[in-house]
Amino acid sequence: MKRIFTSVLLTLSIAGAAVAQDIQNNPGSNHGNKFEQLGTILRSPNEQRTASGAPGVKYWQQRADYDIKCTLDEKNLKLTGSETVTYYNNSPDPLSYIWLQLDENQHSSINNANYQSSSTMPRASTTQNIDRNEGRNTDEDNGLGDVITKLTDATGKSLPYTINKTMMRIDLATPLKSGEKLVFNIDWNYKITDRKTIGGRGGYEYFPEDGNYLFTMTQWYPRLCVYSDFQGWQNHQFTGRGEFALTFGNFHVQMTVPADHIIGGTGECINYSAVLSPERMARYNKAKTSSVPVQIVTLAEAKKAEASPAKGTKTWVFQANNVRDFAWGSSRKFIWDAMGQNVGGKNVMCMSYYGKEAYNLYSKYSTRLVAHTIKSYSSFTIPYPYPVAQSVEASNGMEYPMICFNYGRTEKDGTYSESTKNGMIGVIIHEVGHNFFPMIINSDERQWTWMDEGLNSFVEYLTEELWDNKFPSKKGAAYTIVNYMKLPKDELEPIMTNSENIVRFGPNAYSKPATALNILRETIMGRKLFDFAFKQYAKRWAFKHPTPEDLFRTMEDASGEDLDWFWRGWFYGTDPVDISLDSVKVGKADLADKAPDNMGRRFGRRGEEVAPPAVNSFDDISKVRNREDKTIKFYTDRDTATRDFYWKYDRGMVSVDTAKFSALVKAQPEPEGFATEPFTAEDKAKYGGKYFYELDFSNKGGLVMPIIVEFTFTDGTKSIDRIPAQIWRLNEKKVSKFYIQDKEVASIKLDPMRETADIDESNNYWGKLPQPSKFQLFKQKVSEGPARGQSSGLNPMQAAGK
Incomplete structure (x- = not known):
């Protein structure tokens, strides 16, 4: 999805949030809640999904193959297509109907999801916003959305269907039994929308200066909903926010476009020889083994195509296997470069498509970032399995298998600001990284956005850090989530909240889970344990449909760590971290000659009575039943070498002469209270220099x-x-710890590296606080910003004449 920065907090007011409850077994107590196991919250394991977090012996998932032909009408801004779908029912259930997604209906005035939010009359607005809102509040058909012109089975017989907003149900004459497949044909078309004015992930962008279009064709064909073991049919409508739950399959796609368009799409083009000139084909082949980007379509060639559009059409043919979706970009504006990247012994073609508006940034960075990203993600998850990975500049930020759409345009003079460069780097890494989450590890984005965006943002952070040690990552480090976590509780919801019901979407779905995982890796588990477990999750659920339970259970199963307290706090709750250093008690060794009388009780003074056998005063039900169960043979019965004196003593098989014991004690008397002896010079040197500290902590955040x-x-x-963290298990509000130091302490500071996301550092100190340093403060002039991903105002490159 669009890469969201933590500094941008959405403030939509949405009622009726569906929140996963943080069930507590001991409410009102200062213990027994935060370390309670998640068994009361998680789904019960079964034969499809095991308690270890792995797919079970009876795990299954559906499959859908697509054969699609489509035509892009640039003059009339319309897409017409037909597809043959082969749907495989691998479930144990007979299906009397199937559901498809019609996501283009997002733009329809009559078939959109109609999820409304509270709204007020603005003090000022633009005519575009007025037109957009007016279009949503009408019963008239605006002509947008999918138009279904034919739906038949494999024999050509019409199939009945029902369109419900952004979904379509196909009713079957006879149920599709387990193990059977269904073949059907569907013809459709829709008007392509102006993505820059209407919004959305797909559509066109028009460039008035050269009179050309850039098309991003996404969510563009009717596609199968997921039918799964954990929820049946995925039935969440597409509102424009929660993204896509999709079924894996193979795609064969033919796209007929204007003859001078260049296409980048999911999978591999299998007819380059028919659509590329011999010169461009030679450049493409050279790029396969090049360690630097090779331009297949040059800047000069793209400018020439912009100025003199060709006539006629060409058909590009793409094949993509074992993917969950297909997307493509098309334009005569495209410059195209590529290079090879070795991943696990396999060469992956890394490619970029971009207009002249992004040339000075994309030609230098984009393809290299694509290569870096798939290599880095592969090291943290699984080797990248696909043959290509592509980045398309479209003033956007959206992901699909093997292709993504990003931003990063320069000023007209070719210069750019550092923030534009860094934003482009971040968005390319993020969107290319989505190939792993959720394109391969295929979670349900409609239900759990964080499993897609949060996990991806976490590995994005790791990849950004490997890109440049100075790179200013905006999420992942603990301190970056503090401002969000200190918000009032009525502005927060748990991470485990449905995508449509999140008020502050960016921090909740992206930043907080990324931060949590980074804290888990760096502070709680350690890199070695975490990385092993995280890779296990990726291996287990590659090309499958994981749920949150599968992630939580796998991380614990593969690491040997009980992390239920962590998932409960970070993912099911809204409490922040605020650990306070309340007080410090300081002591110095007093080398006394005689111990206090109570020391005997504290340290176990030897008594004169003989200790009785160490057996319980009664036999509990387990002992009784174990003894009565004749199939149980106790270890000390099986191996009599384990029967020592006390085994017999506990059973009354030996006796003790207590009179003799008393005489022995009287013959060896000891001082009242506690035995002591004078300190030697060595003792005084050793203990006299010790410093003793008791630190008292309170958990103010929860x-x-x-x-x-x-x-x-x-x-x-x-x-x-x-x-x-387990120090809090018996008292979740207050704890203390006693320290013995060889040197005198001048000051104490909690969380010195800011790695726990503590929201109040003012209570983290004892001793002399550091003096604040001065910094310059300026008042920024407010001005209207440029298009997404483009520089604004005078930048350092311009000032330096570069």
């Missing part, structure tokens, strides 16, 4: 987390103690 304590000593040296 989210239990590790406590990271940094000591700064009077000699300037430092040390860090990392206390696991």
Whole structure:
């Protein structure tokens, strides 16, 4: 989906949020809640999905193959298509109907999802916004959306269907039995919309300066909904936000477009020799083994095509296997470059398509970023399995298998700001990374956006950090989510919330889960354990349909860590982290000659009575039943070498002469209270220099987390103690820890590296606080911004004459 920055907080007011409940077994107590297991919340394991988080022995999923022919009418801005779909019922259930998605109906005035939000009259608006809102509040058909012209079975017989907003149900004359397949044909068309004014992920962008179009053809064909073991038919309408739950299959797609258009699409073009000139074909073949981008269509050639459009059409043919979707971009404006990238011994063609408006950025960075991303993601998940990976500049940010649409345009003089460059780097990594989440590890984005966007944003962060050590990543590091987590509770919802019901979508679905996973990797589990477990999740669920339970269970199963407390706090709750260092008690060794009388009770003074056998005063039901069960043979009965003195003593098989024991004790008396002896010089040197500290902590935020304590000593040296989160398990509100230090402590600081997302650092100190440094503050002039991904105003490159 569009790469959302944490600084942009959506403020839509949506009622009736469906929130996964944080069920607690001991409410009102200071313990027994935050470390309660998730068994009461997660789905029960079964033969399809195991308790380990792996697919079960009876796991199944459906399949849909597509053979599509379509024509792009640039003059009339219309797409016409026909498709043959082969649907395989691999489920154990007979299906009397099937559901398809008609996502283009998002733009229809009569067939959109009609999910409305609270709205008010603005003090000022644009005519485009007025027209857009007026179009939504009418019963008149605006002519947009999918128009179904024919629907037949394999024999040509018409099939009955019902369109419900953005979905279509096909009713079958006889149920499609388990193991059977259904072949049907569907013809359709729709008016292509202006993506820049109407919005949406697909459509066209018009360039008035040269009179040309750039088409991003996405959600463009009727496609199967997912039928799964965990929810049956996926029945969430497409509102424009929650993205796509889709079925894997093979695609054969023929696209007829203007003759001078260049197409980039999902999969491999299998007729390049028919649509490319010999010179361009030679450049393409050279790029396969090149370590730097090779231009297949040059800047000069693209400008020439813009100025003199050709007549006629060409048909490009693409094949894509084992993918969940198909998208394509088409324009005569495209410059096209490519290079090869070795991933796991296989050469992947990394390619970029972009107009002259993005040339100085994309020609240098885009294809290299594509190559870097698939290599980095492969190291954290599974080797990239597809033959190509592509980036298309479309002033956008959206992902599909093997292709994505991104932004990053320069000023007219070719210069750009650093923020434009960094934004482009981030969006390309993010959208190319979506090949893994959810294009391969295929979660249900309609229901759980975070499983797509959050997991991808996390690996995006890892990849950005590997791109440039100075890269200013906007999400992933713990401190970047603090401003969101300190918001009032009525502005927050758990990560485990349906996509349509999230108020602040970017932080909730992207940043918070990315931050949580990074904290899990760096602070709680450690990289080695986390990386192994995360790879297991990717391997287990590649080309399958995972749910949150599958991720949670796999991470625990593969790491040997009980992380239920973490999932409960970060994913099912809205509490922030705020651990306070409330007080510090300081002590110095007093080398006393005699211990207090109570020391005997504290340290176990030797008594004069003989200890009785260490057996329970009664036999509980388990002991009784175990003894009565004649199939049970206890270990000490099987191996009599384990029967020592106390085995017999506990059974009354030996006796003790208590009179003799008492005499022995009287012969060896000890001082009242506790035995002591004088300190030696060595003892005084060893213990006299110790410093003792008791640190008292309180959990003011509610989210239990590790406590990271940094000591700064009077000699300037430092040390860090990392206390696991489990210290809170018996008291979730207040805990203490006693320290013995060899040196005097000058100051104490919690979370010195800001790795726990603590929302209030003012209560993290003891001792002398550092003096704040001065910084320059300026008032920024407010001005209207440019199109997405384009520089604005004077940038350093311009100022330097570069």
